[in-house]
Amino acid sequence: xxxxxxxxxxxxxxxxxxxxxxxxxxxxxxxxxxxxxxxxxxxxxxxxxxxxxxxxxxxxxxxxxxxxxxxxxxxxxxxxxxxxxxxxxxxxxxxxxxxxxxxxxx
Amino acid sequence: xxxxxxxxxxxxxxxxxxxxxxxxxxxxxxxxxxxxxxxxxxxxxxxxxxxxxxxxxxxxxxxxxxxxxxxxxxxxxxxxxxxxxxxxxxxxxxxxxxxxxxxxxxxxxxxxxxxxxxxxxxxxxxxxxxxxxxxxxxxxxxxxxxxxxxxxxxxxxxxxxxxxxxxxxxxxxxxxxxxxxxxxxxxxxxxxxxxxxxxxxxxxxxxxxxxxxxxxxxxxxxxxx
Numbered sequence: 001x002x003x004x005x006x007x008x009x010x011x012x013x014x015x016x017x018x019x020x021x022x023x024x025x026x027x028x029x030x031x032x033x034x035x036x037x038x039x040x041x042x043x044x045x046x047x048x049x050x051x052x053x054x055x056x057x058x059x060x061x062x063x064x065x066x067x068x069x070x071x072x073x074x075x076x077x078x079x080x081x082x083x084x085x086x087x088x089x090x091x092x093x094x095x096x097x098x099x100x101x102x103x104x105x106x
Numbered sequence: 107x108x109x110x111x112x113x114x115x116x117x118x119x120x121x122x123x124x125x126x127x128x129x130x131x132x133x134x135x136x137x138x139x140x141x142x143x144x145x146x147x148x149x150x151x152x153x154x155x156x157x158x159x160x161x162x163x164x165x166x167x168x169x170x171x172x173x174x175x176x177x178x179x180x181x182x183x184x185x186x187x188x189x190x191x192x193x194x195x196x197x198x199x200x201x202x203x204x205x206x207x208x209x210x211x212x213x214x215x216x217x218x219x220x221x222x223x224x225x226x227x228x229x230x231x232x233x234x235x236x237x238x239x240x241x242x243x244x245x246x247x248x249x250x251x252x253x254x255x256x257x258x259x260x261x262x263x264x265x266x267x268x269x270x271x272x273x274x275x276x277x278x279x280x281x282x283x284x285x286x287x288x289x290x291x292x293x294x295x296x297x298x299x300x301x302x303x304x305x306x307x308x309x310x311x312x313x314x315x316x317x318x319x320x321x322x323x324x325x326x327x328x329x330x331x
Contacts, residue, residue, distance in 0.1 A: 005145050005166060011176035012162060013152035019183040021209040023190035027198050032191050039322030040188045042289050044157070045280050046321070047182050047314030049290045050297035051161060052273035054309060058301055071267055078271040082278035089127055091278075095271040100264030 070102035107230045114219060114234025121215050125239055126246035128156060132163075133250020135268055138260040139167040143251035150247040154210060154240065157276060158182040164269050165307055174307045181311050189217045196229045211236040213243075285325045293317035 032040070056071045057064055064072065078095035082088055129150070136146040141163065149159055158179045165175045189212050197205060216235035220227035260266055277290055293313045300309035 002142075002145075004172060005141070006148070008162070008166060008172040008175050009145065009149045009152060011172055012149065012158070012179040015176050015180035016153050016155050016158065016183045016186070017210060019180065019186035020190050020212045021206065023187050024194050024197070024209040024212065025202070025205055027194045027205075028191070029195040032188065034327040035322055037188060038325065038327055039318055040185055042286075042318035042321045043181060043184045043314060045277060045286055045290050046293035046317035047178075047310060048157075048273045048277045049294035050313035050317070051178075051310045052270040052277070053294035054297050054301040055164075055270040055273075057298055061301075063298070063302070070264070071270065074264065074267050074271060075274055078274045079278050082275035083281065087124070088272075088275045088279070089124060089131065091275050092131075092268055092271040095274075096264040096268050098264070099267040100262065103262070103264065 068106060070099045070106065073102060074099040110228050110230025111234035111237075113223075114216075114228075114231035114236075115238050116234075117219050117223065117231065118216065118235040118238040121219070122238055122242045125215060126242040126249075129243040129246020129248075130250035130253065131268065131272075132156060132159060133247040133252075134254035134257075135160075135250075135260075135265060136163045137251050137254030138257060138265060139163050141166065143254075146247060146251050147244075150244055153179070154213070154243070155179075155183050155186075156243065157272075160269060160272050161310075170307050174311075178307065178310050181314050185214075186212055189214070192221065193217065193227055193232060196226050196232070200229070208233065208236070211240055213239055215239045283328070285321065289317050289321040289325075292320070 031037075052075070056075045059069070059071065074095040077098050078091050081091035081094055086094075132150075133143075133146055136149075136159075137143060141149075149162070153159055153162075161178055161182050162175050165178065190209065193212065197208065200208070211233075213236065216232055216239050217227070219235040220232035223231050257263060257265065281287055281290060293316075296317055297309045297313035300313055304312075
């Protein structure tokens, strides 16, 4: 239980509430402009790979160039399974298992 | 109203197991990453946005600055603006105090349930669904934080990889149009380049905003959404 963790959580809560409440409390029936809607739909599509791909490819802040890099194969597995409509938790579970297996072998 | 709340609740039951397990996985991984169970519960009740919580935990564990975590959370959750704008007209006549509370319960699953049933979405159906989803997520997190302490070496079981795996699975299911691939791939490459050049975690927010804004400016506006 640390103060900076709680301050971060409260900041996250305020930031998230600011994405929910303003449009909701306005009760406006005027829809968002199409280009704004498109942008809001694309934001998670851009943020999530921006987050995930460096975690996979830059394990220690340097580019992993070897194919003997278990997270690389885990990423391929989860991406292909999820794109094919496999339940997300199952896809994540398979990827985790592949990474664990490759680490045990390597 | 009561009947439609019941419909929303029953209509969400199919989602309850997976939301519960999603919460359990989050709770377990967050504890393994070094968060205290009470911190994890607090985050789940106060933030109540699964994807952004998954994003925050490894950043918190790595000691990222609070501002970077909060800003990343904001960007990941910007999609709520879309849902809030679509839901808002259905809630005319509700007291402001209730609206302030209901706003906090906006979530992807309940939005999908309510929007699939009627256009515009029904307030009662939405509330019933939000109750089911919030209850199962927070319940799942509580169970997960209790189980999370049981695994002593998460890396050995590949559990550290669960975070990027969750993010990649969420991307994979959202790729609808060919241009979506360009945005996602462009964001990934930009993020890798920025991560090599910049200290800290700013590559996430910068690459996410730049790639999505570039896509929204250049791509044709869709008519289906």
